[in-house]
Amino acid sequence: MTIQIYELCGANPERLFSPHCWKVRMAVAHKGLDWETIPTPFTEVATIEGGDTRRIPVIRDGDTVVEESLEIAKYLEATYADAPGLFNGKAAEALTIQIINWSQTALHPEVAKLCLLDIHNSLAPVDQAFFRRSREKMFGCTLEEFSAKHPKNGDGLGRALVPLELTLKTQPFIGGDSPLFADYVVFGALQWLRTSSSADYLNEDTAVYKWFESLLDRYDGMGRKGRVAA
Numbered sequence: 001m002t003i004q005i006y007e008l009c010g011a012n013p014e015r016l017f018s019p020h021c022w023k024v025r026m027a028v029a030h031k032g033l034d035w036e037t038i039p040t041p042f043t044e045v046a047t048i049e050g051g052d053t054r055r056i057p058v059i060r061d062g063d064t065v066v067e068e069s070l071e072i073a074k075y076l077e078a079t080y081a082d083a084p085g086l087f088n089g090k091a092a093e094a095l096t097i098q099i100i101n102w103s104q105t106a107l108h109p110e111v112a113k114l115c116l117l118d119i120h121n122s123l124a125p126v127d128q129a130f131f132r133r134s135r136e137k138m139f140g141c142t143l144e145e146f147s148a149k150h151p152k153n154g155d156g157l158g159r160a161l162v163p164l165e166l167t168l169k170t171q172p173f174i175g176g177d178s179p180l181f182a183d184y185v186v187f188g189a190l191q192w193l194r195t196s197s198s199a200d201y202l203n204e205d206t207a208v209y210k211w212f213e214s215l216l217d218r219y220d221g222m223g224r225k226g227r228v229a230a
């Protein structure tokens with residue numbers, strides 16, 4: 001059975017940039033399952049699977065539809081228990097919530113400062129209008145004002161990554177000797193930046209850089225191929 005993953009896309013349907021969708025894509029590949037992407041622009045999210053959802057990722061696995069990246073990872077872990085583990089137990093599943101919250105409060109804002117306008121520019125016109133309306137309401141200023149306020153030197157992201165850098169100096173993955181879903185959570189945030197911006201912000205001398213590069217190479221270089229032209 002091929003799992004279908006609804007993933008956010010730009011004007012180019014191969015430009016898949018959502019952090020949460022990348023978490024799920026890596027998790028499905030980690031489990032060694034067959035899967036296909038259904039590229040979904042912002043303005044079509046509300047129409048998928050009968051219009052019951054307002055956010056993606058969503059997966060369909062046979063008759064089962066699951067939404068929300070952590071719920072999807074839990075579903076995959078329970079349903080494909082004999083395949084490599086994404087949590088390897090309830091304790092790591094619980095700790096993953098801390099990683100998700102850290103990633104979304106410390107990393108996501110720094111990524112948004114670096115590439116919000118790039119994301120807008122990569123969308124089809126109808127999605128640009130939706131993105132501008134929703135994000136300008138969220139941030140209380142125009143996309144251009146938001147972008148101008150934040151320098152593009154990556155210093156803020158570097159500071160936010162310090163706890164991860166310290167961890168990866170002592171172990172190869174957040175999950176220990178091999179990656180777990182927690183690794184894909186943080187990978188998703190950095191892949192969001194990598195697929196949205198043509199600039200490279202990670203310092204090559206860091207443990208985070210080496211960890212990210214190793215994840216880009218996994219699953220036949222799936223992550224590496226994720227950076228495509230607008």
Ligand SMILES: N[C@@H](CCC(=O)N[C@@H](CS)C(=O)NCC(=O)O)C(=O)O
Nearest residue numbers: 018019020054055056057068069070
């Ligand atoms: N907690 C959710 C967050 C999902 C989410 O925020 N998805 C975004 C794409 S990255 C979305 O669907 N946005 C639609 C919109 O902004 O209208 C998860 O982890 O799956």
